[in-house]
Amino acid sequence: AQSVTQPDIHITVSEGASLELRCNYSYGATPYLFWYVQSPGQGLQLLLKYFSGDTLVQGIKGFEAEFKRSQSSFNLRKPSVHWSDAAEYFCAVGAGGFQKLVFGTGTRLLVSP
Amino acid sequence: NAGVTQTPKFQVLKTGQSMTLQCAQDMNHNSMYWYRQDPGMGLRLIYYSASEGTTDKGEVPNGYNVSRLNKREFSLRLESAAPSQTSVYFCASSVKKVVRGSRVTNEKLFFGSGTQLSVL
Numbered sequence: 067a068q069s070v071t072q073p074d075i076h077i078t079v080s081e082g083a084s085l086e087l088r089c090n091y092s093y094g095a096t097p098y099l100f101w102y103v104q105s106p107g108q109g110l111q112l113l114l115k116y117f118s119g120d121t122l123v124q125g126i127k128g129f130e131a132e133f134k135r136s137q138s139s140f141n142l143r144k145p146s147v148h149w150s151d152a153a154e155y156f157c158a159v160g161a162g163g164f165q166k167l168v169f170g171t172g173t174r175l176l177v178s179p
Numbered sequence: 180n181a182g183v184t185q186t187p188k189f190q191v192l193k194t195g196q197s198m199t200l201q202c203a204q205d206m207n208h209n210s211m212y213w214y215r216q217d218p219g220m221g222l223r224l225i226y227y228s229a230s231e232g233t234t235d236k237g238e239v240p241n242g243y244n245v246s247r248l249n250k251r252e253f254s255l256r257l258e259s260a261a262p263s264q265t266s267v268y269f270c271a272s273s274v275k276k277v278v279r280g281s282r283v284t285n286e287k288l289f290f291g292s293g294t295q296l297s298v299l
């Protein structure tokens with residue numbers, strides 16, 4: 067069965083600084099990979115996804131992620147963080163049929179002035 | 180654009196009480212899902228419905244039942260609530276995408292805003 071690990075529970079970044087959120091997955095074949103963002107009191111919103119092809123994917127709100135098969139990783143990056151990016155971020159992996167989307171435990175991003 | 184609508188937004192139950200969480204989507208999606216979100220555990224799939232008339236168990240189905248009433252609506256029922264079911268519940272629907280020849284995956288999940296349920 068597939069699984070996702072997000073090793074950082076909380077991350078604090080200064081506004082304007084760069085950001086990298088880590089995600090490692092476990093799955094025997096090439097997975098489908100996603101990043102979702104959750105603002106307080108809201109449901110999750112898709113930031114970006116990887117299915118195949120170019121391993122660097124661009125998403126909404128200036129986010130990007132890179133699929134590295136050799137490291138089983140799909141880290142999320144943003145070059146300059148804005149205060150509005152403060153939220154919880156979830157990495158997810160889909161495999162074995164589209165219903166089986168497994169989420170990580172999330173990383174809460176705090177943005178300091 | 181309503182998207183995915185969940186009701187109620189908040190609910191407090193006593194142990195043993197029953198209730199139904201309602202979910203409706205207006206995007207003509209075939210697939211719908213119920214997740215629960217607990218601190219430090221991310222989102223876990225309770226039940227899903229790949230299409231109208233079908234339902235299947237997810238990762239944590241015990242203590243829950245579901246009904247896919249029609250293409251728009253997917254309800255989650257707690258027959259006898261327990262404190263362990265205190266959680267935030269999310270309904271979602273999805274668009275399918277065919278990739279890599281014939282494999283099908285979710286292109287995107289659309290989430291409702293959640294129901295905060297407390298069982299005392």
